[in-house]
Amino acid sequence: MTDAIDLATPAPGRRATRLFPATLGRFDDPADRAVVDGLVRWVERQFRADLQERPSKHVYVRTLPAEAIGRIDALRDSPLIAAAILRAFPPGHAITAMKWTDELYISHYNKDLGGDQGLFSRHYDGNLRFVGYGAVVRALIYLQSDDTYKVVFHDSGVERAFTDYEFGLLDFHRELHWVEGRYDPADRQRILLKCNYMVTPNPNGLAARAVLWANTGVFAVVKAAMEYSKSPRNPAQRFVGLLCNLFRLLNNLHPLVPLVLIAGVLAAGGYLLLRWASPA
Ligand SMILES: [Fe+2]
Numbered sequence: 001m002t003d004a005i006d007l008a009t010p011a012p013g014r015r016a017t018r019l020f021p022a023t024l025g026r027f028d029d030p031a032d033r034a035v036v037d038g039l040v041r042w043v044e045r046q047f048r049a050d051l052q053e054r055p056s057k058h059v060y061v062r063t064l065p066a067e068a069i070g071r072i073d074a075l076r077d078s079p080l081i082a083a084a085i086l087r088a089f090p091p092g093h094a095i096t097a098m099k100w101t102d103e104l105y106i107s108h109y110n111k112d113l114g115g116d117q118g119l120f121s122r123h124y125d126g127n128l129r130f131v132g133y134g135a136v137v138r139a140l141i142y143l144q145s146d147d148t149y150k151v152v153f154h155d156s157g158v159e160r161a162f163t164d165y166e167f168g169l170l171d172f173h174r175e176l177h178w179v180e181g182r183y184d185p186a187d188r189q190r191i192l193l194k195c196n197y198m199v200t201p202n203p204n205g206l207a208a209r210a211v212l213w214a215n216t217g218v219f220a221v222v223k224a225a226m227e228y229s230k231s232p233r234n235p236a237q238r239f240v241g242l243l244c245n246l247f248r249l250l251n252n253l254h255p256l257v258p259l260v261l262i263a264g265v266l267a268a269g270g271y272l273l274l275r276w277a278s279p280a
Pocket residue numbers: 119123124125177
């Protein structure tokens with residue numbers, strides 16, 4: 001088990017459809033810290049070249065060797081994190097770990113108007129905050145980090161310059177947040193895990209499975225676009241990077257705005273195609 005030092009504790013008994021309040025914590029148990037240290041050493045060995053590079057690198061945890069996944073499981077399935085999440089929900093809610101979406105983030109923030117620029121921009125991680133059933137909570141688990149940047153969780157009024165062994169939990173869809181700090185292209189490397197958890201009253205029910213499916217599908221499309229455009233070099237990458245940043249801004253207005261825009265473009269394209277294909 002782990003010792004917990006919660007640096008910000010949410011009020012108990014909040015309704016699931018409301019904002020999950022950003023919650024800070026830290027692994028203090030020597031056994032947990034040994035797992036973190038071992039994982040950092042493994043990442044430094046495995047990704048030596050990537051750690052020298054810019055921009056940042058996101059790797060899906062599910063693609064890593066079993067040795068690394070075992071260590072990551074010890075952290076992402078930690079009772080410390082589970083308790084910090086469930087404390088904010090009414091009794092009877094359960095966590096479904098969204099392991100397919102979990103990522104290892106390696107190295108440096110970058111600021112180049114590409115798909116990764118959004119770390120510095122005000123943004124929501126997800127775009128399904130109009131879905132009122134359950135919540136998705138993201139854990140940022142800092143394996144190696146210094147305090148040169150801070151993360152601002154605006155809706156919860158919480159901010160933190162995360163250092164080694166600390167974690168932050170935020171509402172994936174409902175927390176407006178951003179990274180603050182003077183951008184330094186020569187900053188030190190940082191290594192963190194981004195793990196996602198769906199919280200619902202009935203994890204095996206149809207509604208929960210539909211929400212899980214929607215979250216996973218949207219996540220896969222958005223991440224593919226961000227990865228493709230995160231350091232744009234050709235016109236197609238620059239265009240997708242522009243779309244990433246435009247949709248992020250529109251999502252800040254309302255999550256349905258980018259969806260309506262996509263539907264409008266598809267409808268207009270279909271209409272033009274039909275007109276072109278039909279005889280005059
Ligand atoms: Fe974010």
